[in-house]
Amino acid sequence: MKIGKCENNKSLALLLDPEKADLNALPLSADCLPDFIFVGGSTGGDTTAFVRALREKLSIVNSQLSIILFPGNAAQFTPEADGILYLSLLSGNNPEYLVGQHIKSARAIHDSHIEVIPTAYILIDGGVETSTMRVTNTRPLNPNNAEGVQTIIDTAIAAELMGKKAIYLEAGSGAKTPVSPDIIRAVREQTSVTLIVGGGIRTPDAMQAAYSAGADIVVIGNHFESHPEELRDFCQITQSSPNTPIPPSSSDERFMRLALCEAEKALEADEIPIGCVIVSQGQIIGRGHNLTETLTDVTAHAEIQAITAAAQTLGGKYLPDATLYVTVEPCPMCAGAVGWAQISRIVYGAPDPKRGYTTYAPRAFHPKAQVTSGVLAEECKTLIQRFFAGKR
């Protein structure tokens, strides 16, 4: 799961309330998907059953997007989700929502191993009384005068100093006015953690304004309970065409050379020389080369070896921050594995018109994955040719 801050990466979260959302009415499809689904409400509902039903719905559209809890209280925790916004209501001074519910749910969350995102939850007056205000018995911060704005910014700064990994500016479900771009911008300038903005965002223009002001994640919610057909317009803003090709970066050659070193190892073992490395935050977290002969296993491709190694390094099966470098265009099997691992960028060297995924499974990667091809293509191809020349 990728919820951390990522340069120029704007994400859309759809908030579903288990008590209100009609999963059958949501037009989720491969080309109409948010980046995350937040699940929660201020009162309750059977979160476990809802997450299961949601997961089933998503599996039909073959989506692996993350389901993240946005709990109104400790009872809404379920280990069935992928992650949880561990919300602390910093805009109010009710200890129950600053830390009380956290203690009640701590052991269950700890034992579940789901991803925990420590999040400062900051309520900002959106012109209506919200259920969150009633339930938590707190007042939102006032965005309409200088003192109030300063308090909002200072609360956000305090959140980062406390170690929160995300700041959630919330105008409230059904807000008349969303959090203003000026406030988003001011918070963005003073903090560097993931900035989530929600409440009262009903048009793609409002969403775009929040992104332009510095929001990393925009949350859209109960508007779609009555207007599910409009979801597509929002998804299209963050959803570029599948697997956008992007030009190589300066470090791509360096990592492709390391993938070539892996390919050389395969060659030495008399295997078809294909090599792969997986990189996250500038570090290699997995490497592998083709081992189909050695292991007598047709699935022992370089990418599969590297994905397994990377998952072991990180201790999690999803690799959304990672870039995979492979010397030859992945086959459909490996492209499928890359998709399942949610790898967000794929760089390959030589094309493989006969066996490559672009011919047989062009949509196998995660819908937002970016692909760069042709890096050191000649060297990658020459290595393969040397192998087959030696066989003749």
Ligand SMILES: [Zn+2]
């Ligand atoms: Zn393969």
